[in-house]
Amino acid sequence: MIDVKELNPIVVNCPPSGIRKFFDLARAVEGVISLGVGEPDFPTPWDIREEAIVAIEKAKTFYTPNQGLPELRDEICNYVKRRFDLEYTRENVLVTVGGSEAIDIIFRTLLCDGDEVIVLTPGYVAYEPCIKLARGIPVCVELKEENNFRLMKEDLEKAITPKTKAILMNFPGNPTGGIMRKEDYAEIIPLIKQHGLYVVSDEIYAELTYEGTHTSIAAFDEIKDHVLVINGFSKAYSMTGWRLGYILADKELIALLNKVHQYAIMCAPTISQYAAIAALRRCDEEVVQMKQSFEQRRNFLVNSLNKIGLETHFPEGAFYVFPCIKSTGLTSDEFCERLLKEYKVAVVPGSAFGKEGEGYIRISYAYSIEQIKVAVERIGLFLESLKENN
Ligand SMILES: Cc1ncc(COP(=O)(O)O)c(C=O)c1O
Structure with a gap:
């Protein structure tokens, strides 16, 4: 039996990554579409x-x-x-x-x-x-x-x-x-x-x-x-x-x-x-091609999210968008958990990136346009359902 109290308190008290915690939940959901991970989907050149x-x-x-x-x-x-x-x-x-x-x-x-x-x-x-x-x-x-x-x-x-x-x-x-x-x-x-x-x-x-x-x-x-x-x-x-x-x-x-x-x-x-x-x-060429593809996905994702009423600012770099979900009245944890359970889309609660991220969600666009399209449709249905229940 290990007594953690005698071990390094900095390690013992360090919370596990909020991203990982969320993806363990997502793994258990069948048919889930994940826009969660920050990893390019291209094979290495x-x-x-x-x-x-x-x-x-x-x-x-x-x-x-x-x-x-x-x-x-x-x-x-x-x-x-x-x-x-x-x-x-x-x-x-x-x-x-x-x-x-x-x-x-x-x-x-x-x-x-x-x-x-x-x-x-x-x-x-x-x-x-x-x-x-x-x-x-x-x-x-x-x-x-x-x-x-x-x-x-x-x-x-x-x-x-x-x-x-x-x-x-x-x-x-x-x-x-x-x-x-x-x-x-x-x-x-x-x-x-x-x-x-x-x-x-x-x-x-x-x-x-x-x-x-x-x-x-x-x-x-x-x-x-x-x-x-x-x-x-x-x-x-x-x-x-x-x-x-x-x-x-x-x-x-x-x-x-x-x-x-x-x-x-x-x-x-x-x-x-x-x-x-x-x-x-x-x-160099492959790097440019991958970047162009991310840029197209970014444009598609931001425009689609704005169309379904989730106001999203245009990020100028990396491969994430960070829309504000405060208007839904849900915390970012509640939003992501319900989106996952009810509409089978995994994104990351902004609170995983520090308390200043509360009220936001992180959506990665290192995924194919097809996956992004289906995920946005489902997010749209989720937002509709929230309005209907209000
Ligand atoms: C901002 C930032 N820094 C560093 C890393 C670590 O990347 P790696 O260890 O794969 O180089 C990541 C990975 O997601 C990241 O987002």
Whole structure:
């Protein structure tokens, strides 16, 4: 018999992800259509898969250097220069097990007991637990729909205290689809510089920016030495199961991060690293095609939701819409549970992304137009039924 009271209270008290909890419920419902998961539905482009096969055939199956294959780190530098005009060299790159490992080791490296980290909410489910597990204190700043889910200077300013060590941002954002443009960042950069904050910028959805091009906060030279960019292959290259991501940062920071990575992980999966070189060298076209397809689905979904009376703002990035359901009088949990039980559609309650997400639902459009169509029809019937019963 295990006595959890004698175990790490941060782990014991950490709630399981609200997304997972919901999908365990959904799995039990027959005929369910899920628009819940944030995972591209395309097969990984063939060139990438082929390169992995070649790596296996040639027995390139041993550990790589802890920091990642030098050729891959060079290709990552070429890629971020080509796509986002960022100047980095291989010493600035650490190859990780997805963006997920990056989030974990960054906070374990940056934080001392009781340091505060500003987190933008609603936000990705792993952020707050990872900060707490690293003995930091998340301080939430709400992203508001009226500001297109961008971070506003006044809101940031109010949250900064003498204990603030870092700010964690995610643009394009999960679950809101919000983006920050150059001029939006320009507003907050002086504040970040003045307080000497580290910026952890999760740019995993950078390639999925529909209006204009992605701006990385690392493009601002005045704070670049304090910026840690997280990116990866899961979303842009449809490589979720390959478990590959990376951190770009000052080389002294990378050396520290590499110590945590080395003792926890050793190195990211070798076969995936070889495959990722092919992704960066040969798959620009596929990335564009997948993005165009997501864009069509976004347009279709937003227009369809607006037609059935669920007012939905146009997200500018990632592959999620985040409509407000407050007019139904239901909480986001009630809305999603009833939609699932009565109309067999699974979406995620906004509250899974922090209490600021209450009153919203997250719908992923990483699904086929056919699936989206059926799901929206069912959501429409659900909304009708709510009106009739009022
Ligand atoms: C905002 C954000 N960051 C990081 C991740 C982690 O992705 P991965 O570990 O597959 O790179 C996800 C996955 O959904 C995400 O939405």
